[in-house]
Amino acid sequence: MSDMLDQLVQLVRENAQQTVVANPAVPNEQNDAIIGEASHSIAAGLQDALASGNVQEVMGLFNSNGQVDNSNPLVNNISGNLISSLTEKFNLNSGTAASIAGSLIPAVLGSLVKKTNDPADNGFSLDGIFSSLTGGSTNGVNLGSLLGKFAGGLDKDGDGDVDMQDLMGMISNGAKQQQSNGGLGGLLGGLFGR
Template identity: 85%
Template sequence: MLDQLVQLVRDSAQETVVANPAIPNEQNDAVIGEASHSIASGLQEALASGNVKDVMGLFNSNGQVDNSNPVVNNISGNLISSLTEKFNLNGSTAAAIAGSLIPSVLGSLVKKTNDPSDNGFSLDGIFSSLTGGSTQGLNLGSLLGKFAGGLDKDGDGDVDLQDMVGMISNGAKQQQGSGGLGGLLGGIFGK
């Protein structure tokens, strides 16, 4: 997946990196690599810290990336830090690069992932790559649909403990005999 992600960054980087006079030509590939790493590690960190809802929110769009999504902000912030520290760019230049490049690449990633005729990316493949294969056997497309339908099971306008307790107990009834992570996720997501 990283090679494909690097290509997406490369495709989006013409204006923001390659044609940018603030970045010496000999550093173009390194900056593209850093942006790719920031995206992959940012998604990986979000999943590892349990921020699945915001990650799934990215993939539940039609390629229109919500810049207020905490995952997008984190990825952009990490890229800004890397560009200022590793490439000695000033903060405003680094912020402009991240502000243009990250939403563009994430939008392309989402579009390609959601396009059934594009076999280059799949939600299952991306999550499996980011989690070291720990999502094998899960139907992430179905989970994404559950997020699209919302998790506010009690209709009070928020997703809180009451919603989760209801989902887990309903799922436990439906998933009797199904243990482990699959059973728990099935309970949470109503499978």
């Protein structure tokens, strides 16, 4: 997960200029620590959602075409955790913490979704994110079997199970047909009934 976390920190840094770095309510010596905390909150929030079996919530996020807002329960949870961290660890007032989380978390998740769904950008991949967050499983439950619950008949490689290779094969085979319907997000949306 460290590679993904490093990439996530860079993504947060790219989105934190106004919200954190140029924010007069944030002491300059805390900028890097707050960026790190925001990165950790995002990774932990996604990891917790997967560990709790909320695969549909996470997949729904990646079906958002980068339009992410705080009304999404997953985003709301990640933002809430960051607000708690900012007030407890960095002694920011709750208004400042809420403003930072409310702006930064949707922006970073939106960038993450766009980069993941962009075939020209190999920095993030859905397979890589899931593998980093779960090690291929969620709390001892094989991710492939969870995917199988949401979409039967996906054993594209004929190996007797539905796994990330099947999903990625389906995505690459269906990408041409789905370009007019929203690319990878449209394909995943169809897959998970969203």
